[in-house]
Amino acid sequence: MKVFSSSLPPPFPVIMGPTASGKSFLALQLAEKYDGEIISADSMQIYKGLDVGTAKPTKEERAKIPHHLLDIIDITEKYDVFAFRDAAEKAVKEIRERGKLPVIAGGTGLYMRAIMYGLDELPSSPELRKSLDEKYDNEEKFPELVAIMEEKAPADAEAFRSHRRKLIRAYEVLLLTGKEMTFLQQAWKREPRKDAQSFVLVWENSVLKERIALRCRQMLESSWIEEAESFIKNGLLSSPTAWQVLGYRQIGQYLAGMLKKEELFEKISIATWQYARRQNTWFRTQHPEAIRISMQNKNSFRDAERVVMKFSAKE
RNA sequence: GGUGGGGUUGCAGAGUGGCCAAAUGCAGUAGACUGUAAAUCUACCGUCCCUGACUUCAGUGGUUCGAAUCCACUCCCCACCA
Numbered sequence: 001m002k003v004f005s006s007s008l009p010p011p012f013p014v015i016m017g018p019t020a021s022g023k024s025f026l027a028l029q030l031a032e033k034y035d036g037e038i039i040s041a042d043s044m045q046i047y048k049g050l051d052v053g054t055a056k057p058t059k060e061e062r063a064k065i066p067h068h069l070l071d072i073i074d075i076t077e078k079y080d081v082f083a084f085r086d087a088a089e090k091a092v093k094e095i096r097e098r099g100k101l102p103v104i105a106g107g108t109g110l111y112m113r114a115i116m117y118g119l120d121e122l123p124s125s126p127e128l129r130k131s132l133d134e135k136y137d138n139e140e141k142f143p144e145l146v147a148i149m150e151e152k153a154p155a156d157a158e159a160f161r162s163h164r165r166k167l168i169r170a171y172e173v174l175l176l177t178g179k180e181m182t183f184l185q186q187a188w189k190r191e192p193r194k195d196a197q198s199f200v201l202v203w204e205n206s207v208l209k210e211r212i213a214l215r216c217r218q219m220l221e222s223s224w225i226e227e228a229e230s231f232i233k234n235g236l237l238s239s240p241t242a243w244q245v246l247g248y249r250q251i252g253q254y255l256a257g258m259l260k261k262e263e264l265f266e267k268i269s270i271a272t273w274q275y276a277r278r279q280n281t282w283f284r285t286q287h288p289e290a291i292r293i294s295m296q297n298k299n300s301f302r303d304a305e306r307v308v309m310k311f312s313a314k315e
Numbered sequence: 316g317g318u319g320g321g322g323u324u325g326c327a328g329a330g331u332g333g334c335c336a337a338a339u340g341c342a343g344u345a346g347a348c349u350g351u352a353a354a355u356c357u358a359c360c361g362u363c364c365c366u367g368a369c370u371u372c373a374g375u376g377g378u379u380c381g382a383a384u385c386c387a388c389u390c391c392c393c394a395c396c397a
Contacts, residue, residue: 044353080350110352124350163356246353275353
């Protein structure tokens with residue numbers, strides 16, 4: 001059966017879902033069966049060496065199926081959505097040129113939206129931004145920026161007054177374009193791309209919570225603590241962007257004797273759960289284009305695979 | 316058995332006569348999100364017929380116009396002494 005017009009390439013699947021929802025597993029199954037390659041859309045798995053803590057696909061899995069955008073930068077480097085978008089689009093193009101099926105899987109909402117809806121080009125100036133960060137990215141001076149913005153860009157000031165980073169970026173954009181961020185945002189695109197179909201893996205809260213707890217336990221019992229110790233020694237917690245990874249900070253507290261092992265487990269499970277909920281909110285509200293696949297247990301993966309293939313690439 | 320300190324809304328923990336449905340933190344729930352996003356931020360968070368009403372601060376009974384706050388007894392917890 002032919003579902004798609006021959007002039008268009010079949011849509012490739014984009015799998016999203018909260019942590020521990022089984023995205024990677026599903027992506028792997030799909031890639032194996034349909035001659036695909038996987039593109040990871042994960043803001044932390046891009047870092048070299050953060051393996052256990054980010055539940056990165058194993059060496060074996062990666063040997064079986066090519067994975068892209070894993071281990072591409074060092075924790076000392078900065079990364080952002082635009083860099084991701086460019087890298088991901090390039091990977092999609094190359095995989096297609098090889099005649100293979102791109103399968104995107106990941107949990108970083110913003111990155112997912114960048115793929116499905118694109119990003120709107122806004123000017124940026126690393127030098128300007130750097131100086132603005134140095135000046136205003138602290139408790140004491142930030143109020144001055146708020147005052148400036150209230151004067152020059154009241155709508156932005158209102159929208160971002162409690163988001164330091166966002167207000168600084170808004171100021172950067174204001175200086176570069178003379179326009180308010182909130183004004184520019186009105187013109188941003190809202191249509192999802194046509195050459196991909198996105199899916200969200202949806203688990204019932206209680207079940208997902210259990211999966212998360214189980215996985216946190218396993219991660220802590222394997223070599224996560226050692227991994228964290230060595231990365232913390234190498235400055236992970238004061239790195240430009242990688243410091244934001246979940247869990248490593250808590251392990252640092254444990255290593256410093258501030259937490260008992262069980263408390264560490266509790267803290268990490270809770271933080272991971274909170275993260276999963278934010279992800280679910282994102283996918284629910286930011287991705288109306290996505291097909292929601294309800295998951296009950298391990299058997300659901302078979303059904304999920306069927307759903308994905310029905311709506312995306314043809315067999 | 317004796318002495319002292321306690322029992323507060325899921326947890327921790329303020330509050331010692333009215334401004335208390337009760338600070339604050341945590342957890343929980345909903346939401347926001349375009350160059351740091353596994354981050355950051357917002358709202359709600361006793362019950363209800365929800366711009367007001369009702370039931371709460373171990374229990375019972377008092378004092379008082381009025382109590383989580385004062386008194387008495389009861390039950391429980393902790394510390395120390397025996």
